[in-house]
Amino acid sequence: MAKTDTKGRALDRHGLSNDQLRAIMRTMLMQRQLDNRGFQLNRQGKVPFALGSEGHEALQAGAAMAFRRGSDILAPYYRDLGLAVGIGLSPFEIMLSIFARAEDHNGGRQFPNHYSSKRAGLMSFSSILAAHIPHAVGAAFALQYRGEKNRAVLATCGDGTTSEGEWHESMNFAAIHRLPMVMLVENNEWAISTPLDRQMGQPEIWKRAAGYGIPGERFNGFDPIETYAVVNAALERARTGGGPTLLEGMCYRFLAHSTDDNDMTYRTKEVVAEHRKQDPVPRFEEVLIEHGIMTRVDIDAMKKDVLRETNEATDRAEALPYPAPAELYTHLYEGAWQPWQ
Amino acid sequence: MAKTDTKGRALDRHGLSNDQLRAIMRTMLMQRQLDNRGFQLNRQGKVPFALGSEGHEALQAGAAMAFRRGSDILAPYYRDLGLAVGIGLSPFEIMLSIFARAEDHNGGRQFPNHYSSKRAGLMSFSSILAAHIPHAVGAAFALQYRGEKNRAVLATCGDGTTSEGEWHESMNFAAIHRLPMVMLVENNEWAISTPLDRQMGQPEIWKRAAGYGIPGERFNGFDPIETYAVVNAALERARTGGGPTLLEGMCYRFLAHSTDDNDMTYRTKEVVAEHRKQDPVPRFEEVLIEHGIMTRVDIDAMKKDVLRETNEATDRAEALPYPAPAELYTHLYEGAWQPWQ
Amino acid sequence: MAVSTQSSTVMNNVEAVRATLYEALKSDERVVILGEDVGARGNVFLITKDFIDEFGPNRIIDTPIAEASIVGIAIGMAMEGLRPIAEIQFADFIYPAFNQIVGEAAKTRYRSNGEYTCPLVIRTPYGGGVRGALSHSVSIEALFYHVPGLKILAPAFPADVKGLLNAAIDDPDPVLFLEHKKTYRLIKGEVPSGHYTIPIGKANVVKTGSQLTVVSYGLYVHWALEAAQTLENEGLSVEVIDLRSIRPMDKTTILTSVEKTRKLLIVHEDNKFGGIGAEISAMVAEEALFHLDAPIRRHCAPDVPAMGYAETLEHEYMSSPAKMAEAMRALVRF
Amino acid sequence: MAVSTQSSTVMNNVEAVRATLYEALKSDERVVILGEDVGARGNVFLITKDFIDEFGPNRIIDTPIAEASIVGIAIGMAMEGLRPIAEIQFADFIYPAFNQIVGEAAKTRYRSNGEYTCPLVIRTPYGGGVRGALSHSVSIEALFYHVPGLKILAPAFPADVKGLLNAAIDDPDPVLFLEHKKTYRLIKGEVPSGHYTIPIGKANVVKTGSQLTVVSYGLYVHWALEAAQTLENEGLSVEVIDLRSIRPMDKTTILTSVEKTRKLLIVHEDNKFGGIGAEISAMVAEEALFHLDAPIRRHCAPDVPAMGYAETLEHEYMSSPAKMAEAMRALVRF
Ligand SMILES: Cc1ncc(C[n+]2csc(CCOP(=O)(O)OP(=O)(O)O)c2C)c(N)n1
């Protein structure tokens, strides 16, 4: 949990090029912009539900940079807007999900932020917490089984989700078979209203790794470069036969759990404000400026561009229709099965 | 994993009196005798199923000695014949279970060795592995909730059972609430035919304790005195507000999994014979003789007495009737509920 | 209904649940509530709001996200003398607890020949119409109603919510208590003060009629009443039965009504195939076949997993008073 | 039945499962088997005996004791292109996997609008009559048959076992494949060689008759045939239908038969209330009510969790050819 503040030190860029650093910045800005757009649309009464990821930007953009497009597989959860964008989903795809339009990958069937994209290697998942972790393990097994070297599965979940039995079973199996998988826990200190000390007997999730016989590590998820370095090393180990890793990225949930939640019932404005001081987005802007990788002007231009893209995506998606009612009946099975036939 | 062999050293009796040491010996001999009786009855075609616990005698007799009758609670599993006897179930009660007689605590409903005794503080459990561990946690919560100091729950399971999600969830919850509970894993190296390395990524189950933030310890389950000492310390910690402990007792399953199993399909005679050399029953006989606590004559007399009691229990239970067919319909609910009424 | 006091208050279903839980906590120290976010947050529908301040974190227990153990630990508490009320945040998340409910809670008394019991209530909000999408909308009753050892309640009116929740808490066996989340704030009604129970296993004729019996439960009872009123205005007379209790179910009330109206329509939000309407129909086909003047019809959800998030999909999945009225008309005129 | 070769062999049901799995492993590299003790032990009924020697531990995967993940990992394999065949050692232990089966496998295709699919087979032995007591005897079909997105098969004859297991393995969606453990060695029959499939969703008239239709599946088909033979000797003519497929079910075959015999008896080992007989009865009450000359009857297990271990309890719980004959006689003579 150090190194976020690079003031006066040379930037340890862990091999990332300036282009890559700028790409990370853009993913972070895009995540925040799309996130805000969802809440805005909800306030405007245009969508019944939105779910923010503020505070997770650095973690997700850094992890996305370590993800190898076209070969790695992502098994994410609903707070992974930045990861989805970072591995190649377009803002338009995100808006389709938020608006539940017919063109959405899920055909408007799932809650927003429940992405799915075979093209991007993003596995479909449900709202049932931890249920996707065994799927990630199974996918990793398939890669290993087919001898597909240099591919790995990146699975993510929140701190609260590690309490589920399926999480344990998955870690155990991945460890036995030394599967090419990275379990990345996004520890934002809350599971809706439940703080860490009601979720677990000791708060360092990475320490469970030793019990499974795999490497574990905690890192500063407010620092996208550190995140990249740690996730990249773990993914690389996975891709090269080194087995699974349990990673715990520390971040914070700046917003309420969702538009249905009021976090002021269980935490104070002050404590949130205190954490906001570490907001990874402005901090990373400063880092890039300080080290001469971007100027303030560059960043402002980037923000403008992100806003433009978000606006375009919003307008384009909003204009599209909901799925037709008849779509309710499709894609249950291959072919037209009825329970009585 | 030392101290089993006391040759030439003073006996570290961990405060156990001679009477207590003899009681442990008797529990071990009784366990083995009753165990064998089950198999014998199965061979004679008198019962369709039996399940042995040979190799677990020291572990169970030692743990039972640490259990405080009348106040502690036991949440055991099907291989805990010695624990059941050790905490006060009579050989007759064991035989009622084996013969599935009407008088059995479970009314002949459950498989043999699925004990249940409110009197003894032995919680009813099913055949579904790990399902009883949350029950143990709930019972421990009840003790703590009511402020019943000096009471604790001893839960047991096999190594294989620790893979279940419910096991993880239970450990986690017990740790959060620092519940008065001891999780005792009887590691006999096998889950039916599945060896440890197919069950977990590293073989030391006690190491998972750190991940939950509770103490963990491994001990030699072939040594009843060491077992007593370790389990007693953990139970005492639980009873006095020190929270839960994860214990791993190392033992071995000398017999096939059950009368339905043929272990020669997955392990060799030789490897079993090698482990048999450590058989805890004759070894503990020797320890007691060496240290002058019992003589060979005493032990032979004890064996005779155990055999006599087993014979009597067998005859008495065998002579009793099965539950009447009408018993199928009782004790589903309190009162006579029908799904349609 | 054994009402012990005269006064009453108008409440919605959330308030009825909340008031009942509060009184149970007040009157019986053995009662504890456990579930996700039941503490400081006061449950995601604010049902247990402020309880933790009054009763403390030992009685209002914020659990980790681990449904199997929420139920499993509650079972252990119940076996050891407490009266736990476990909450599953949304019914859709009860699946991981299936083993504990079906394999354990339902069998505790039976497998121990009565030596151990499991007085446990599991509350959970179910049902659609709230844009809950695939995983915050499901009906779960048919996945459990087949299971001997369980009782399942699904009241629709605030007074029934209180009377049946009290009955569930008092019950010495495990009860699954289903709360239709769309009715939570929508449905208001008089709720008697003081402690009272409504007997488990008794349906309620919420509207009398002569030409058709409609059996339903939950949100759809309210819509069926609306539809029945529409038919009333058209001169068609429909009797509406609110099941309230799904296991056990009330044979007498259903048969009495069907023998009078000679036609039966079963209406539920859950899928048709294998839904609880199947058992109702089968019971009537077994016991009252020759009283029927028309085939038994079931008006239920299409056979897809649940409603989609998009408005159009939810709308297509759910019935409506208008769709129900149409189904009623068709059968009355058969 | 599309039989691709002429020759056949006599096998029991264990052998039929084993031979089919073997051929699937041989012919399709994507097929893997995972479950508890499927490796060196070759499954507790020896169904996969020696497979690990030929196909190795990467295809015959001994899993930890963790049913949720056995199914969940198989789902991930299926989503990523493999053709996993997951085994649950006894059907009684499928409860912990309920979430993965009902919440995940059944909804993978649907929730992703067809982008991801889940071609998965879950095999498990179910049913009683083997002194399996409370937790090695249960029937589980009614806990799953309500679930859109699943298919459920429960063949009774070796040739059907092979044909339907092949169909399940070839199927692009999740299939729950139920094997009645009492029939494993008891039931023998001719099994065609070579690859063939039996279409999912087709029942089979295993005995024709004119006075009563009996619908059953699993072990009880064999007992129903015995009972029907007894009645035949008494001059009473009973038609016996083996469902084979529980979701989807075969309406045409049942209705055709009922319209002929005008009487229907449903027989199953599972509990009556909410069992699959309920849906069969409801379908007939909906579609063929006026063809019936007698109430629809269900001859099923009493409403208790399962059979006890004691012989007397198992005997009381299970039906028998004699009890079935009695139920048939009563209805024929109605
Ligand atoms: C099985 C299951 N239980 C409960 C829920 C309800 N729920 C949705 S999000 C959430 C909190 C998750 O917390 P965490 O894993 O820390 O992720 P975060 O939201 O903090 O990113 C809960 C309890 C669910 N979706 N699935």
Ligand SMILES: Cc1ncc(C[n+]2csc(CCOP(=O)(O)OP(=O)(O)O)c2C)c(N)n1
């Ligand atoms: C949930 C569940 N899954 C599978 C089984 C079948 N089964 C019974 S005992 C056993 C092995 C248990 O191994 P372990 O926990 O090590 O205990 P041991 O028998 O070695 O004492 C298995 C797989 C079961 N009873 N319950």
Ligand SMILES: [Mg+2]
């Ligand atoms: Mg969190």
Ligand SMILES: [Mg+2]
């Ligand atoms: Mg073991």
